[in-house]
Amino acid sequence: MPQDxxxxxxxxxxxxxxxxxxxxxxxxxxxTRHTERNRCNRCPSAPxxxxxxxxxxxxxxxxxxxxxxTDSEGNLWEPDNAVTAWWFHDDPFPGFRDNGNMTFRVxxxxxxxxxxxxxxxxxxxxxxxxxxxxxxDYAPAGTxxxxxxxxxxxxxxxxxxxxLTEQY
Numbered sequence: 001m002p003q004d005x006x007x008x009x010x011x012x013x014x015x016x017x018x019x020x021x022x023x024x025x026x027x028x029x030x031x032t033r034h035t036e037r038n039r040c041n042r043c044p045s046a047p048x049x050x051x052x053x054x055x056x057x058x059x060x061x062x063x064x065x066x067x068x069x070t071d072s073e074g075n076l077w078e079p080d081n082a083v084t085a086w087w088f089h090d091d092p093f094p095g096f097r098d099n100g101n102m103t104f105r106v107x108x109x110x111x112x113x114x115x116x117x118x119x120x121x122x123x124x125x126x127x128x129x130x131x132x133x134x135x136x137d138y139a140p141a142g143t144x145x146x147x148x149x150x151x152x153x154x155x156x157x158x159x160x161x162x163x164l165t166e167q168y
Contacts, residue, residue, distance in 0.1 A: 016040060023139050027149050029157035038164040041136040043119035043126050045167045047099045048077040069099065073168065074110035079103070080118065080134075081141070088154070089120050090132035100124035103134050105141060119165070129162035 016039035017032045027034050048069035054062040069077040079085070080103040082094035089103040099121070106117040118134035120127045127133050135154070139145035 018136060018138075021138050021149075023145050023149070025138075025149070027138065027153045029153040034153045034157060035159065036161050036164060037136040037138070038128065038133075038160060038162075039136075040114070040116065041119070041128075041134070041165040042117050043128070043134070043165050043167055044071040044073075044075075045126055046072075047102075047119075047121040047124055047126075048075075048104055050099060068107075069104065075106055076108040076110075077104040077119075078107045080105050088132070089134060090130075091120075105137070126165070126167060128165040128167075131158060133160065133162065134165075135160060 016036060018037045018040035021027070021033055048071045050069050051067045052064050053067050055065045056062050069079075071077065079097065080089065080091070082091070082097065085091040085097075085103040086093055091097055091102050101122055101124075103118065103120040106115045109115055116137045118137055120132060120134040122130075135150070137146060138149040
């Protein structure tokens, strides 16, 4: 987290607003809970890597099958939805993404604890400053709470404070 960060309100406090949000809470698009949500985001500095396994073929040989994506801490990641990642995060058009140029969501935190991390990579570098950056999700993707807590506030105000994601 940058030491020179200047909160939009001028008063950040020690505990980020995003930590006090519960699933189902209303999110004001102009609030610090919304604009500073990436104070709760955590991303590997390099994109998660694909892990494959060899599956025996029915007739001949083996197939190289994608099992999952993982990072240096053993957290499991999945690509954000190809269509919505293209729309919200400027990912390459579906079918043209690769792990160095796409947005991921954490699916399992190895040490347990909170998830909600969303990370966008461009040219294999974490993007935490552009208008297309990944943003911390308060609710699981694909749920009504995700729409009300993450998507709707984003559509009303997509201006986030950059440089807040913790990198490891």
